[in-house]
């Protein structure tokens with residue numbers, strides 16, 4: 383009897399576990415790299431119905447050929463539908479990486495809705511999670527950033543699943559080798575002009591050399607622990623925001639002032655997003671300035687948030703207005719920043 387290689391088996395188990403309760407059709411987002419190729423091969427084996435989408439960003443020579451090769455493999459592997467989504471990344475805000483990511487997620491969500499997929503599967507591994515945590519630590523992120531990438535997150539009504547967050551990158555490579563698959567090597571992954579690449583090839587190996595091989599798994603575990611804490615605090619903050627709200631859409635300063643800082647800053651962050659501040663542009667400085675309107679009030683002027691929103695203290699209320707002259711309640715109703723569901727997604 384043929385034996386299955388342990389990495390292939392481990393990845394199939396991880397995918398099966400992630401799909402527990404999913405009866406319908408799922409789509410694998412596959413770049414052709416080892417991680418998502420191993421994921422797609424496992425999904426073809428364990429999912430009741432799985433298809434594949436590969437996004438062609440048109441940013442590298444040969445990207446169309448790569449996409450066509452991935453789709454051709456997927457059809458042979460029994461994944462249906464298997465399709466290329468071609469995206470235009472020009473004219474989007476942020477750097478080229480952020481633009482490509484946003485365009486990619488939009489295309490994936492669009493494919494999911496066209497095909498009525500119950501979920502989209504992404505190939506992020508434990509190593510990607512450890513890199514994400516290190517990058518977050520280095521930029522001084524709070525618990526939300528240190529919580530890394532969620533195993534499940536709903537965006538625009540579509541669950542995005544990451545079944546491989548407990549699987550090492552080495553195992554996805556071994557699985558591909560065991561299955562006779564030749565993954566595509568993304569040249570960006572080795573390009574030292576990207577911080578993630580420097581973490582992958584420099585910082586993380588140095589930490590492993592200094593502290594031992596458990597570092598990668600431990601960083602990833604930190605993300606899981608903080609994700610639990612963050613989810614609990616977020617639900618408390620949602621309730622606290624509802625209690626601090628007044629009928630005209632402003633927030634009650636006394637209600638905010640009595641909250642512990644950890645909750646208050648979450649409430650203010652959530653309110654700023656609701657008012658239309660783009661998540662990617664909203665920094666801890668904006669939230670600290672909002673907090674000062676509550677806790678360090680000395681008659682200061684308004685706090686300006688990304689998206690042309692100004693928040694002022696008026697007596698015992700925080701009120702918001704936009705450059706266009708809208709007030710807090712109409713701002714919150716209208717999602718004025720034009721943000722897409724894919725914006726602000728953590729990769």
Ligand SMILES: Nc1ncnc2c1ncn2[C@@H]1O[C@H](COP(=O)(O)OP(=O)(O)OP(=O)(O)O)[C@@H](O)[C@H]1O
Pocket residue numbers: 410411412413414415416417418419435436437438439486503504505506507510568571729
């Ligand atoms: N061009 C693409 N088309 C479809 N999905 C993609 C594409 N690029 C990335 N993805 C999805 O996002 C995940 C993370 O991609 P990223 O490039 O950040 O990591 P990676 O470790 O290089 O992954 P991989 O080895 O699968 O390319 C991939 O595993 C895949 O699910």
